[in-house]
Amino acid sequence: MWPERNPTMMLYSTPRSHFSRKVRILLAALNLDVELIDVGNVADISSDIFGSNPLMKVPTLVDKECVVFESDHIAQYLVRQYDKDDQFHVLIHDIEQLNTRTIMNGVMSAEVELILAARTGITTDAHLRFDKIRESIIRGLEWLEYHAEIFQDKPSYLGFHLVSMWDHLTLYDLVPLNYPKLHDCVRRLSVPVYVKMSAPK
Secondary structure, eight states: OOOOOSEEEEEEEEOOHHHHHHHHHHHHHHTTOOEEEOOOTTTSSSSSTTTTOOOOOOOEEEETTTHHHHHHHHHHHHHHHHTTTTTTOOOOOOHHHHHHHHHHHHHHHHHHHHHHEEEEEEEOGGGGGHHHHHHHHHHHHHHHTTTGSOOOSSSSSSHHHHHHHHHHHHHHHOOOOOOHHHHHHHHHHTTTEEEEEEOOO
């Protein structure tokens, strides 16, 4: 008989959220037991379903009495609490890697704006604001393609971040993904089982 699961952590997320996925990959890579709470429609206006996050966004981590907002802050908390060796290089200070994280977060946020706008009935191809958002995704991907050598083969949080972003872009197909270096990086970084098992569907 399998022992009863009794995770002390809860992650408020959605199965397709790329911001949540990079945390889920890290949790799996660290072999940490967590209960995944699916908040459902992220366009809903209710702080209750978001783990008390006043911004009503995912992910939110609840670890006993500690509540942590925002994916990169959650990753840093997990490493400080449960991975003193920081084996996946979450607690970095290198400017190039931090810039790379910022670009990926920006691309991911821009994509979410387009998706949620369309989901609520707004035609995103008829407004200059959304044209700029779409262009920011393209320019961000071009920057990442030019700096693709930063993504090493060894598993790292930066790689988890890239895979999460890329697979989400592939799923929603909002912009062409003609970036061969990034495509190759994602292919190599998607090999571990703990990465594959979280792929969005």
